[in-house]
Structure formats: structure tokens, C-alpha cells
Amino acid sequence: GADHGAPEPFFAYGGDFGDTPHDGHFICDGLVFPDRQPSPGLVELKKVIEPVAVQAEDLKASSFLVRNRYDFIGLDHLLLKWSLTADGRLVQSGAMAAPPIAAGTEGAVLIPYDRGALRQPGGRYHLTVSFVLAIDTVWAESGHEVAWTQFELPVETSARALVKRPHLPLRVLEEGPLVGIQGDDFEFIFDRTEGQFVAWQAHGVSLLESGPQLNFWRATTDNDRSWGNAKPWRDAKLDQLQHRIDSVALEAEGDEVVTIRVTARIAPPSMGIGYACTYTYTITPDGCLAIETTGTPSEGWPDTLPRIGLQMTIPLLLNRFTWFGRGPGESYRDTKQAGRFGRWQAGLDDLHTPYVFPQENGNRSDVYWVAARSPQGTGLVVSGDPTLNFSAHRFAVADVEEAEHPHELEPANAITLNLDYQHNGIGSASCGPGPWEQHLLKPHAFQFAVRLQPLAVGQSPDPMG
Numbered sequence: 001g002a003d004h005g006a007p008e009p010f011f012a013y014g015g016d017f018g019d020t021p022h023d024g025h026f027i028c029d030g031l032v033f034p035d036r037q038p039s040p041g042l043v044e045l046k047k048v049i050e051p052v053a054v055q056a057e058d059l060k061a062s063s064f065l066v067r068n069r070y071d072f073i074g075l076d077h078l079l080l081k082w083s084l085t086a087d088g089r090l091v092q093s094g095a096m097a098a099p100p101i102a103a104g105t106e107g108a109v110l111i112p113y114d115r116g117a118l119r120q121p122g123g124r125y126h127l128t129v130s131f132v133l134a135i136d137t138v139w140a141e142s143g144h145e146v147a148w149t150q151f152e153l154p155v156e157t158s159a160r161a162l163v164k165r166p167h168l169p170l171r172v173l174e175e176g177p178l179v180g181i182q183g184d185d186f187e188f189i190f191d192r193t194e195g196q197f198v199a200w201q202a203h204g205v206s207l208l209e210s211g212p213q214l215n216f217w218r219a220t221t222d223n224d225r226s227w228g229n230a231k232p233w234r235d236a237k238l239d240q241l242q243h244r245i246d247s248v249a250l251e252a253e254g255d256e257v258v259t260i261r262v263t264a265r266i267a268p269p270s271m272g273i274g275y276a277c278t279y280t281y282t283i284t285p286d287g288c289l290a291i292e293t294t295g296t297p298s299e300g301w302p303d304t305l306p307r308i309g310l311q312m313t314i315p316l317l318l319n320r321f322t323w324f325g326r327g328p329g330e331s332y333r334d335t336k337q338a339g340r341f342g343r344w345q346a347g348l349d350d351l352h353t354p355y356v357f358p359q360e361n362g363n364r365s366d367v368y369w370v371a372a373r374s375p376q377g378t379g380l381v382v383s384g385d386p387t388l389n390f391s392a393h394r395f396a397v398a399d400v401e402e403a404e405h406p407h408e409l410e411p412a413n414a415i416t417l418n419l420d421y422q423h424n425g426i427g428s429a430s431c432g433p434g435p436w437e438q439h440l441l442k443p444h445a446f447q448f449a450v451r452l453q454p455l456a457v458g459q460s461p462d463p464m465g
Contacts, residue, residue, distance in 0.1 A: 029431070051068070064129065066101055080130070085342065086117075086124070128148060131148070132145045190281075208314060212419065216241060218306040219400035219401040226431075232302035242266070247263045263278050273298050287453065293447070301443035305443055308422050314415045322371045333425055352395075362392070382450050382452050389420035390420070391418045392417050399412075425441075
């Protein structure tokens with residue numbers, strides 16, 4: 001790149017000073033980053049050790065069991081606040097004094113939300129019960145949240161009927177290996193040789209640079225690398241997977257649906273292992289692209305995989321993100337208790353967790369839908385089936401894997417958007433055990449679906465309206 005003169009300030013660690021012996025970046029293991037910003041680990045710890053626990057006793061009767069986990073004090077310094085949301089939008093809320101429950105004991109509490117509000121067909125309702133300080137203390141001001149629990153409420157309603165609007169019929173144009181699929185203010189271009197989309201435009205904006213393609217690799221974490229956890233991944237060359245396209249079949253059902261079926265083998269170079277995969281792309285006149293992928297592993301893969309998911313690159317312009325799922329911070333299958341369901345917003349840079357030693361970061365889990373939009377409001381929304389994991393970065397995975405300090409990362413001119421089915425757990429192997437057995441991602445036959453839809457200016461990203 002260009003000569004930047006003096007390097008920007010960065011947090012140095014063992015070996016950066018010509019010092020020996022040293023522990024490398026193992027000193028960066030605190031619950032706060034060197035600038036005292038809380039790490040995702042501290043946010044998770046706070047949730048796990050919170051002093052008030054709530055269980056549902058009878059959700060239909062709005063009855064809950066509250067356990068006081070303090071050793072010596074009651075709950076009279078706390079206020080109980082509650083809120084009811086539908087698809088992340090506030091429907092009702094209230095507050096009351098915390099119930100008088102002695103240290104180490106539990107008691108019942110009724111939360112007076114209106115069950116009649118649970119009417120929206122197909123909607124997802126969450127009740128969040130929160131305990132906040134009722135008074136100022138030496139360590140925090142009143143209103144500071146010390147504990148919270150969230151419940152998904154059962155809704156006995158039918159699925160919502162989606163209103164079908166009339167759209168122009170689809171047109172299919174073929175020129176050499178390229179297939180163009182055009183409709184109402186959108187066009188997809190598919191490359192038969194590459195077996196993937198190379199362009200997607202809607203509402204006058206480009207929504208795609210490359211992909212989506214199946215991906216099994218992630219930039220290794222400190223825990224992955226510790227004690228050689230990531231060695232089997234590297235030995236199997238999972239960071240060098242090649243895609244071989246075996247067949248591409250195009251079917252048009254009249255001018256209403258175009259289906260592209262791709263079979264592919266994903267394998268490392270010069271190794272006997274491989275994943276036999278299929279992609280089924282379905283395009284409809286409303287501009288939607290539904291993707292279903294399947295994969296079947298051969299024998300001989302390592303015991304675990306870093307991830308299974310789709311990776312695509314999208315234009316840098318689409319750098320404003322909104323999602324409905326766990327947030328606001330990063331979360332993974334074994335580190336997600338602090339992630340609460342809601343509607344969240346973040347700029348591209350906010351989706352990146354600045355670990356002192358660059359590594360996999362910024363995943364959001366249990367996401368129903370995520371939208372990436374330009375400042376003007378055009379963009380795309382991806383819906384899970386029913387949920388997915390997503391992360392978005394200005395840095396290519398290979399660059400994150402190679403960098404040893406954040407300032408060595410060169411921002412790319414596109415966004416890497418990961419739409420993941422599953423990740424291997426995070427664990428604590430830097431100085432503890434690896435992920436628990438139930439959080440290991442073993443090579444297995446999988447099926448995973450997502451749905452991509454263009455967004456016009458002012459259009460709600462919520463597929464439920």
C-alpha cells in the first residue's frame with residue numbers, strides 16, 4: 001500500500017520490543033481490552049454470574065419464579081422492569097418493585113403483560129424481565145441493569161399470509177457461459193463455469209460482487225491455535241479448499257420461477273477428502289433468491305470443522321446493518337447467553353471486535369433476518385430458515401489469519417458477508433479445555449437454506465412486514 005509514514009498506534013505484546021523470553025500475546029487475556037473497553041468475554045461473564053435468576057413457572061398464566069442469588073441481601077435495592085416485543089418491536093412495558101425474596105431463596109411473581117396483545121400471526125414475541133438499580137450506589141447509578149432474562153412466548157396463531165403483488169415476468173438471456181435473469185427492476189448474472197452469481201443489481205444498485213459460496217474455514221482464534229487445536233485443520237488444508245463444479249442445470253417454469261441446480265465438490269488440494277455439495281438457487285419475479293445447500297462429507301475429514309456456511313462479498317456501499325436476533329455484541333454457540341433477542345443496528349466497523357491479535361470475530365447468532373443497506377436505504381435482506389449466523393467485515397479471512405496486529409489489516413474495497421449454518425464452539429483452550437462436546441462442529445451431512453431479497457428505499461427489512 002501507500003507509505004503511511006509513522007505506523008498508527010497499536011497495542012504491543014511480548015516479542016514486539018525485541019524482548020526474550022516472552023509469552024507473546026498471551027498477556028492480552030484479560031476481560032477488558034488494554035484501553036479498558038469490555039471484551040465480549042466480560043459481557044458474557046456478567047450475564048452468567050448475574051445475581052437474580054428468573055424461570056418460567058407458567059408462561060400462559062404469566063407466572064415466574066425469581067431466585068435471589070445474592071449471599072446476604074434481599075432485592076429491595078432493585079426495580080423489576082419488563083417489556084413485551086413482537087418481532088423486536090416494543091408492544092408493552094411496565095415496572096414494579098422487585099419481589100421481597102431473601103438471599104438464597106426463591107419466590108413467585110406475576111408479570112401483568114396483556115396476553116391479548118399476542119395476536120400477530122407468525123410473529124415472535126419475547127418477554128424481557130430486567131432487574132435494575134432503584135437507587136444510586138457507589139459503583140453505579142440508578143437504572144443500571146444487574147440481571148435480565150428473556151422468554152419467547154408461545155403464540156397460538158396461524159402463519160401470516162404474505163400479500164403477492166403483481167410483478168413483471170422473468171426473462172432469461174444466455175450468452176456463452178453467462179446466464180442473465182431479469183425481472184422487475186432487477187437482474188442476476190450467473191456464470192456456469194464458476195457455478196456462481198457474478199452480479200446482482202436491483203433498484204439501480206449493485207448488491208453482489210461474488211458468491212455466495214460454501215465455506216468451511218475461519219480465521220483461527222487464540223483458543224483454536226492453543227495446544228495445536230487448529231493443527232488438524234491446517235494439516236487437512238481447510239484454508240485452501242477448492243471448488244470443482246460438476247454440473248449446472250437451469251430450469252425455467254414458465255416465466256414465474258427460474259431454478260439453477262449446481263453440484264460441486266469442495267476439497268483441499270492433493271488430499272483424498274471432499275464434500276459432495278449441491279446448491280439449489282430459486283429466483284422468483286419479486287426479485288428474491290432462495291438458496292438451499294446440502295453437503296455430504298467423505299471419510300477422513302478432521303474431527304471438527306471450523307464452520308459451515310455461505311460466504312459472499314457485497315459492495316462497500318452496503319455498510320449499514322440491521323438485524324433481528326441475538327445482539328448487540330458478538331456471540332457464538334457456546335458464548336451467547338449475553339446476547340438478547342431484539343432489533344439491532346450497527347455500522348460495518350461496529351460489527352468487528354478489535355482483538356489485540358486478529359482472529360475470527362463478530363459473529364451474531366440466532367438471527368432471523370439481517371439487512372445490509374446503503375446510506376440511501378437500498379440494499380438486501382437475508383432471512384434464515386428459521387435462523388442463521390452472520391458476520392460482516394472489511395477484511396478478507398486470509399488477511400485476518402495472517403495478521404498479528406490490527407494495524408497490519410488492510411481494509412478491502414468490499415464487504416465479506418458470512419451467512420453461517422454452524423460454527424465450531426469457542427471454548428477456552430488458551431489456558432483451559434476446548435469446547436464442550438455438544439459445541440463441536442463435526443463433519444456431517446448438512447442442509448441449510450437462506451433467502452435473499454432486494455430492498456428499495458423506505459422498504460421494511462422485516463420479511464414479516
